[in-house]
Structures are given as C-alpha cells and as structure tokens.
Amino acid sequence: MSSGAEDHAHGTAMAVADALGARGEAHVWWWRTPEHTDPADLPLLDTEEFRRALSLPAERDAAAFVRSRAAARRALAGLFGLGPGEIALGRRSCPGCGDGSHGPPKLVVPDLGLPLSMSRTAGCGIFALGAGASIGVDAESVRPVRGSATTDADLTAAERDHLAALRPGPERDASFYRIWTRKEAVVKATGLGLSGVELGLLETHPGRSGPVRVTHTHRGRTTAWTVEDLRILDGVAVALARPAGPAAHGPVHHHTDH
Structure with missing residues (x-):
C-alpha cells in the first residue's frame, strides 16, 4: 500500500x-x-x-x-x-x-x-469492541447445573437465594449462567481476570433483566460497571460489561460472522 x-x-x-x-x-x-x-x-x-x-x-x-x-x-x-x-x-x-x-x-x-474483549464457549466465539476505557464480554454454553453449584462460594448470598427459589431445570440453568457471565464480563473488563477479585463479592442482581450496575473492588479501589445480557444464540448466555457512566452507554451493534 x-x-x-x-x-x-x-x-x-x-x-x-x-x-x-x-x-x-x-x-x-x-x-x-x-x-x-x-x-x-x-x-x-x-x-x-x-x-x-x-x-x-x-x-x-x-x-x-x-x-x-x-x-x-x-x-x-x-x-x-x-x-x-x-x-x-x-x-x-x-x-x-x-x-x-x-x-x-x-x-x-x-x-x-479502543478496548477489546474476546470469549469462546462450546461451538461459539464472541468478540467485542467499544467506546470508553474498557470492555468485557463473556459467553457460556448453558447446560444442566448441579444442585451443589447453586451454593458455590463464588456466588453472593442474594444470588444463592435467587437460585434456591427456582426449581431445577432450564430456568434455573439460565439464571446460573446469567450470573456467571455477568461476573466474568466484569473481571475481563477490569483487565484483572479471575485473579483480581473474589467472585463471591460481585453482586450481579440476577433477578433483574438488566442492564445492572456491578461494583468491583481491588486493592481498595472500587470501579462500577454497567452489565447487560446479550441475546446472541439459543443456548448460549452472553454478558457485556462497560464502564458505568455516559461515555459508554450507547447502542450495542450485533454482527454475525458465519
């Protein structure tokens, strides 16, 4: 060129x-x-x-x-x-x-x-780019959840209560992976990954359809994130985290690359 x-x-x-x-x-x-x-x-x-x-x-x-x-x-x-x-x-x-x-x-x-984030799960890949200083995306294939997973230490008390109120089956499975992808999207957006915080301290408000506000604290510094669930593909839970505030509150454009 x-x-x-x-x-x-x-x-x-x-x-x-x-x-x-x-x-x-x-x-x-x-x-x-x-x-x-x-x-x-x-x-x-x-x-x-x-x-x-x-x-x-x-x-x-x-x-x-x-x-x-x-x-x-x-x-x-x-x-x-x-x-x-x-x-x-x-x-x-x-x-x-x-x-x-x-x-x-x-x-x-x-x-x-511009910040980037990537995620892969069974049969599917996701890639995100956005405005603002950071972005995080996570995708998880929804599959049956064992009862013991709903009492995991990576969940907050409110998240455990939310899952306990649901009968075993598709609704509870979807709620579990809604929680998990929201958490993962936030830790990816911070750049710290899973080592940056105890997941049990991240409250994802699974009873709300979103977007939701999730706070993350590391070494005494707290950041706030707006997290939303994306409808991408049946059977796959996807969450996107962007910095809370007006700088990254614009629309999310979806693209399919088969």
Whole structure:
C-alpha cells in the first residue's frame, strides 16, 4: 500500500473510531467455531498465535482458537475499512501486576485506543469492541447445573437465594449462567481476570433483566460497571460489561460472522 493510501486508510479508521466514541457505542461479533482448522484462517495469525494453536492438543480447541483470532481481524477490518492482514493484535499489560503476557487483548494496528474483549464457549466465539476505557464480554454454553453449584462460594448470598427459589431445570440453568457471565464480563473488563477479585463479592442482581450496575473492588479501589445480557444464540448466555457512566452507554451493534 502506498503512503497516500495508508494515510487515507488510517484517516478512515480514525473517523470510525471517533464516531464510535462520540456515540458511546459497542460492536459485538459472534461466529460458530469449526470442528477442524480452516486453512484460510491461518495466514491471519501472528507467530505467537500460530505457536499457541500448535500447542493445543485437541483439534477442536485449536480450530476454535484459530477461528477466533482470524474472525476478530476480519471483524475489525470490516469496521475500519482495512484488509484483515493489516490488523495487528496484542495484549495490554495486566493492571494488577504489569505483566504483558496475560493482560487483556489490545488493538495494535490501527492504534486507536479502543478496548477489546474476546470469549469462546462450546461451538461459539464472541468478540467485542467499544467506546470508553474498557470492555468485557463473556459467553457460556448453558447446560444442566448441579444442585451443589447453586451454593458455590463464588456466588453472593442474594444470588444463592435467587437460585434456591427456582426449581431445577432450564430456568434455573439460565439464571446460573446469567450470573456467571455477568461476573466474568466484569473481571475481563477490569483487565484483572479471575485473579483480581473474589467472585463471591460481585453482586450481579440476577433477578433483574438488566442492564445492572456491578461494583468491583481491588486493592481498595472500587470501579462500577454497567452489565447487560446479550441475546446472541439459543443456548448460549452472553454478558457485556462497560464502564458505568455516559461515555459508554450507547447502542450495542450485533454482527454475525458465519
């Protein structure tokens, strides 16, 4: 690409990012994960991602990982008017320890300062980008929940009471995964992951349809998050967390990449 074309492409991407930020929007893409690695996905991986894919012992897991990284680049390319091969992904430093090997995902090229989040579950991948300083998305395949899970220490007393009031079956299963994805979306948005807080301290208000406000405290600092459930695919619970406040309260645009 010539220098002039590069400048034009960067200008287009910046304009899209500025508009997204001004409206406080988020974009969420989802796709089915394949059973086998698609050769068309491989050229979009960087060296480290390729090595990680090779290290995964199960073909299904490797195929899901490869598709997720390739699909994320295709999604961003479509949004910003670039080629998928022009998109570079990396990681931010962990806000807890400063380590750059396990922080949240980062958009390296184009460098637009927009937060990213990714999640995979059985048969499905999710990718999110949004306005504001942070974003977190989590997806979980809904499956039958054992009775012991409803008394787990990772649940608050109010969450346990909510589940205990429900008969075993689809409604209770859906409520459990609504709780779990809301918690995971928040800890992803903080960048700290599961090591950053005791999940039993995160109150997700499962009786409310949402959006809900969830607070997270780490080393004496409390942050507030707006969390909403997304209807993406039957049998999959998905939650999106964005910073509480007007900067990230715009619409969420859904995209399907089959």
